[in-house]
Amino acid sequence: MNQIVSIEIAAGLRIHLRAMQLEDLPQIVAIEAQSHLEPWTQHAFRAEMETSLVAQPFVALRQDEIVGYIVPWFVADELQIANITVKESFRQLGVGRLLLAHALELAQQRHCRVAYLEVRDSNAAARALYASMGFVVEGVRPKYYGRAQEDAILMKKDLLEA
Numbered sequence: 001m002n003q004i005v006s007i008e009i010a011a012g013l014r015i016h017l018r019a020m021q022l023e024d025l026p027q028i029v030a031i032e033a034q035s036h037l038e039p040w041t042q043h044a045f046r047a048e049m050e051t052s053l054v055a056q057p058f059v060a061l062r063q064d065e066i067v068g069y070i071v072p073w074f075v076a077d078e079l080q081i082a083n084i085t086v087k088e089s090f091r092q093l094g095v096g097r098l099l100l101a102h103a104l105e106l107a108q109q110r111h112c113r114v115a116y117l118e119v120r121d122s123n124a125a126a127r128a129l130y131a132s133m134g135f136v137v138e139g140v141r142p143k144y145y146g147r148a149q150e151d152a153i154l155m156k157k158d159l160l161e162a
């Protein structure tokens with residue numbers, strides 16, 4: 001995803017989407033550290049951009065400020081959401097929905113059959129976002145998140161449905 005998408009998600013709030021770039025990493029790592037119990041490192045994001053054969057990470061910007069990002073993996077005919085994060089001060093404004101909707105659109109263009117993601121059992125905000133976009137619970141991975149010994153909920157969305 002190299003092109004820039006520009007959408008006004010609320011009155012006066014125009015968000016741009018573009019491919020993640022190396023110079024984004026300081027902002028991304030700061031947002032990541034504030035947002036996750038087990039945050040990805042700069043090295044991990046770098047690997048997604050430089051060496052992964054399946055990742056197509058992109059960011060959401062308000063002017064020059066990164067307000068969110070998503071790391072979709074396209075593996076054969078499946079989409080896997082490896083990371084989706086919105087900067088705390090920009091949450092509940094529609095940025096997460098925009099990021100996920102765009103990843104799903106890319107998956108449709110690639111004729112993907114299904115989308116998967118994992119979410120912490122306790123992450124009510126993320127689970128509500130996914131459910132509102134048609135993801136359903138597919139299973140549970142017990143104690144998947146090591147530090148908190150928390151279950152992961154596996155969610156799935158069929159992309160071939162009308």
Ligand SMILES: CC(C)(COP(=O)(O)OP(=O)(O)OC[C@H]1O[C@@H](n2cnc3c(N)ncnc32)[C@H](O)[C@@H]1OP(=O)(O)O)[C@@H](O)C(=O)NCCC(=O)NCCS
Binds near residue numbers: 085090124125
């Ligand atoms: C999960 C996350 C990405 C959502 O991003 P967001 O930009 O705040 O979400 P949106 O504003 O697009 O919300 C879309 C829908 O999600 C749900 N939602 C979002 N935040 C919610 C909250 N705090 N409580 C309940 N529902 C919530 C609602 O259904 C909302 O739709 P509505 O506005 O029509 O009610 C964001 O909270 C986040 O970055 N959290 C920390 C990182 C994280 O947990 N990532 C997911 C890991 S699996």
